Amino acid sequence: MEVVGGEVDYTFVIQKSLVLLLCVVLSWKMIVYMCNLLKIEKEPIRVLVTGAAGNIGYAISPMIARGMMLGQDQPMILHLLDIEPASKSLEAVKMELQDSAFPLLHGVFATTNIDEACKGVNIAIMIGGFARKEGMERRDVMSKNAVIFKAQASALERYASDDCKVLVVANPANTNALILKEFAPSIPEENITCLTRLDHNRAQARLAEKLSVPVSSVKNVIVWGNHSSTQYPDSNHATVSTKTGDQPVRELLVADQKWLKNEFSTEVQQRGAEILRARRQSSALSAASAACDHIHDWFLGTPKGSWVSMGVCSDGSYGIAPGLVYSFPVICEKGSWKIVQGLSIDEFSREKMDDSARELAEEKALAYSCLNV
Numbered sequence: 001m002e003v004v005g006g007e008v009d010y011t012f013v014i015q016k017s018l019v020l021l022l023c024v025v026l027s028w029k030m031i032v033y034m035c036n037l038l039k040i041e042k043e044p045i046r047v048l049v050t051g052a053a054g055n056i057g058y059a060i061s062p063m064i065a066r067g068m069m070l071g072q073d074q075p076m077i078l079h080l081l082d083i084e085p086a087s088k089s090l091e092a093v094k095m096e097l098q099d100s101a102f103p104l105l106h107g108v109f110a111t112t113n114i115d116e117a118c119k120g121v122n123i124a125i126m127i128g129g130f131a132r133k134e135g136m137e138r139r140d141v142m143s144k145n146a147v148i149f150k151a152q153a154s155a156l157e158r159y160a161s162d163d164c165k166v167l168v169v170a171n172p173a174n175t176n177a178l179i180l181k182e183f184a185p186s187i188p189e190e191n192i193t194c195l196t197r198l199d200h201n202r203a204q205a206r207l208a209e210k211l212s213v214p215v216s217s218v219k220n221v222i223v224w225g226n227h228s229s230t231q232y233p234d235s236n237h238a239t240v241s242t243k244t245g246d247q248p249v250r251e252l253l254v255a256d257q258k259w260l261k262n263e264f265s266t267e268v269q270q271r272g273a274e275i276l277r278a279r280r281q282s283s284a285l286s287a288a289s290a291a292c293d294h295i296h297d298w299f300l301g302t303p304k305g306s307w308v309s310m311g312v313c314s315d316g317s318y319g320i321a322p323g324l325v326y327s328f329p330v331i332c333e334k335g336s337w338k339i340v341q342g343l344s345i346d347e348f349s350r351e352k353m354d355d356s357a358r359e360l361a362e363e364k365a366l367a368y369s370c371l372n373v
């Protein structure tokens, strides 16, 4: 403290206090300014949902609008597409979304015109397709979907945003994605994926039930291959988080090796059929939720130390023919995915993985022959 001639210099003290106060006020103002800057609302992302009047479309639209897919700070504009016979139901979906007053939903655009639907979209969730009817040949179903996906690929190619990311849900999902990739060459192939997350989630849930643990404590199951009954749900690398750290599922279920090898896979593979029998309609809620999970993790990243299953274009990893759209374990970061490398594959797994790859190669040949490629 300044002391002049044995006395305290109050003018000096007041001056110092004022300067200090000014610094505090300025710093506070800067903090508030920075916070406001960070709070600036993000630009809305345009999300296309095809088959929006259908079962999954009806379930997924409110999930997206509530922020389950892109996070609670990301506004969006929904582009809903369906075909002319479903136009009234489509309009009803739009009205219900508007009436829900979702704060993040900045607009809903419903149309039966594929070109209009694709304009400027950043994310495309392709749910609409031709469903197999009783007595129909596999070739006929493949042919109808190949034609649909070829046309939709061209529309995305022409009208979607350059950075558009695509998730194919409609079956046969892997091969529909492959056709889309072939006929939309300007969309980077890493931006075209298909949904196997439902199977992944089912596998995780089945293990959690068997072990009587919360589903969130199970991680790193894998679904390899096709989204069909040849898919291979693999528990070999799955772990459960316990108080003493992560423990391999195989060690915890050491007395259930037969169950892990057989029933576990069959139950996951047949879960869709089981729901269809019970509900007389195919799974919609869990499929919609899985599609949200897929995009969520792709955009916002997978949690550290865990991976998810995604149908992606094979680069030859694990001996799977390059070019097939195959389900692999992937890690996502900053909007990109990469296949988890270096996992040990036993003989049993190898056989199952190859069976599914073989089926995909056959589907590819069938689709190409339908399109005369």
Ligand SMILES: NC(=O)c1ccc[n+]([C@@H]2O[C@H](COP(=O)([O-])OP(=O)(O)OC[C@H]3O[C@@H](n4cnc5c(N)ncnc54)[C@H](O)[C@@H]3O)[C@@H](O)[C@H]2O)c1
Residues within 6 Å of the ligand: 050, 051, 052, 053, 054, 055, 056, 057, 081, 082, 083, 086, 127, 128, 129, 130, 131, 148, 168, 169, 170, 171, 172, 173, 195, 196, 197, 198, 199, 227, 282, 283, 284, 287
């Ligand atoms: N990959 C997966 O995990 C998974 C899971 C469940 C269902 N699926 C598949 O998802 C698809 C949709 O299932 P759903 O239960 O919603 O079926 P749905 O029959 O209830 O709905 C399909 C909708 O797509 C529309 N549609 C048909 N052709 C179209 C086109 N060319 N363009 C736009 N819309 C079109 C239909 O009018 C209908 O509204 C099916 O192919 C189903 O097999 C995939």
